[in-house]
Amino acid sequence: MKISNLISLIAAGMLITAGSCTDAEMDRLNRNTSNPPAETVNARFQITDAIVSTGFSNIGGSYAWYVSSYNEQMFGDGNNLLMYAELRDPGVTAAATTFNNDWNTIYRNLQNIKQIIEKCGEDGLNAGQLDLLGMAETLWCIKWEIVTLLHGDIPCSEALNANIKTPKLDKQEDIYAGLLKTIDSAISHLTEADREHLDNVGTQDLLYQGSAAKWLALAYGIKARLLLDGMYRYPDCLTAIDETAQKAFDLGFDGAILDIFDNPDRDNPWAAFMRSRKYLGANGTLAALLAENNDPRLDMYAYDTFNTGILWAPAGDASLAVTTQQVGAPAWLSNTNAPLYILSKSELLLIQAEARARLGLDAATPMLEAMTCSYEEYRCVADFEYTELPTLPTPKATLNEVMRQKFISTAVTGPISFYNDLRRGRALGEEWLTPQNPNNTVAGANRWPLRLPYGNSDVAANPNIAQAFGTGNDAGMYIFTEPIWLFGGTR
Template sequence: MLQILQKTEEGGLNAGQSDIRGIGQVLWVLNFELLTDMHGDIPYSEALVKEQPKLDTQESIYTDLLSRIDEAITDLTAAAAAKENNCGEQDLLFGGNPAKWLGLAKAVKARLLLNLSYRDSGNLAKAKSAAEEALQAGFNGAELAIFNGVDADNPWTAYSWSRYYTGANGTVVDLMTERNDPRLAVYAADLFGTGIPYANAGDEDLAKMTETVGYPLWLENGAAKLHLFSLSEVYFIIAECQARAGQDATSAFASAVEASFEDYAESTGEDVGDAADYVAALGTVTLKEVMVQKYLAQTRDEQLQTYNDLRRCKAHGEEFIKLKNPRNIQGGQNQWPLRLPYGNSDVVSNPNVTAAFGTGNDAGNYLFTENIWLFGGSR
């Protein structure tokens, strides 16, 4: 990413090519957003230029990410108007189409603002506007469709077939069962005929064995697309912002669920029923149901943003999704991590990271007690 941006600077190979610069900024923001969302304070301003970079605060990182995504929107708006395409087939996502990258940039901005909404509720209205602008720009999802299931499988399928570590989740199954959700048939498919729909159900010892537990049918499809950013997430952002503001979220909610149904069907090749009938059966749209349906939609392959949503709602004192894994309970308390630890190589080789992670008996203990800055913590 750094090299992409450097090449667009004056004197660089791609100087003056605003489409490439805009694409580089979007990729930069997506990658560093993921890192800081998972870990909190991380090396950032010195990350790609020093061997032992300092840690920047998450607050300062998010300020820069928002600035960069705005720069990307400016660059891609100009590139789309000029119909620039300096990437062509080298762009595996959109074929170098700057208009499609512009839609993605606005969707990414909406997510950033939503993540920031616990710190400043005023960001909810901004997130809604950015998401609506993404749709107006023609955003229809950002999906990697580079796998054919013959010569190459997508990573989720490859992992499932090589390890057999993946199974349906009981929390998801219970939520779908309560709602008579037709997606359940493809989420917890009993391909092995054992009658065990998900892990830790029935005979626990049997559930731990390979080729016993039900699991998502899309893992059988090596050609299934992978989301960089789904269309349903954009609609769910709008629906949540509306619900939190006491506005009618019916339309955005219905569109979000419909997009999820289409995604489930496309990724599995199965009929998952009619989204409109399902939405009608759910009744009045509430904030809780928005978050539950977003959780079910993102079960496909967007669990990182699910983790953000769970922590953000928890910071608000909301528990719309009750996680039930008994393995998290230690000493009578749920040891569900509020953030992820730094990598071992960083902890060992960078004293700045070592200091943040801690040493001795205190090493890593904060993972279960301290929120990241986004959700009320200090780092």
């Protein structure tokens, strides 16, 4: 080979090599061809999961499973995490790791909604889509309501910002005030959207198929519940609760039901959890109340799932908590197609009934209607067939009875709401039900969680939360001594 040819060859090779690493070429190679860039996705595709996650992860996940044990609506067994919850073991109930998944998930969901709201802003991809905006704002309130009522003071104003890695804690008082404003904004936007017959979401809305009118009714229902949450701090809100709930019904509120489950493709989270772990059973406290009232819902609640003859377990029973597949579980835990209730009609009726009972107004009408609704909700989730409505008891609509009915109905539709109610009741000095779990106190010390511990990701990475959580033997123990601000505490 001639040297000149060799040099030419080397020069050509170097040119090709140099050309293989230009910025344009490297950019082309590094393009993510499998996922869309954030700014190109229409927010109508985002609202879908904002809805689904609210039902599946926030209302139907670990938060609900654990608090249903605290509420004595379910019995935790299986010699594992839910057993420790049933035994009120602080190593689990106060641990930052216990609710870490739920904490992270709900903030991730909120990040999604935040970006929807931003895309609905001026110059956004979804600018002017008030129906979409109103839906996002309603879901925003539902999720923040869950996270602040369970955890108290939380990161909010500095949260959901990639540039602020250690967001500060906001006072619950401020967060709560903000939520009331946002739900009013949602109501305003949905009213406008309904008036203009907007339908920017359509089938991507798995709750109401894009109906702004139905979302508007739901927004009023959520507002009523938010107002009820604040009743201890703002006792003169009772009339507003009654009227707001009534407004929801006037607009046709018939329950916000996420009915997307269709085994084998999609399983209800309660049933999926049961199918996977079998950590839940029927709790004797609720079973006894149903039996005492001769309530037909008992058949669906205390169910001999494992053919052991053990239909339910006394709250806190250590010998049954250690077992698996012994204690019967409510029938709906076997129904993978059961719908989820983002806000059930029975709950909103009982919210109204409570307000009315406290105001001295007629509570019986909403309460009895709630019982009928609740029976239907039980039957629907348990997939029980019946030809005619069984005779339901007709107790007197006292405040205690309203709350006992709420205890029964929310076992199916919303244990988190009832956990909030129970703690609000404690703040008000009211005890509608006598807790039966002997593990709620140990040597005089309270072991019934007054709130849930922060998520571990923040305890580990956010000094503001780490400080609030505590260290060493004191870590997490504040959950037994300090109620959240809305329920009489300071934080």
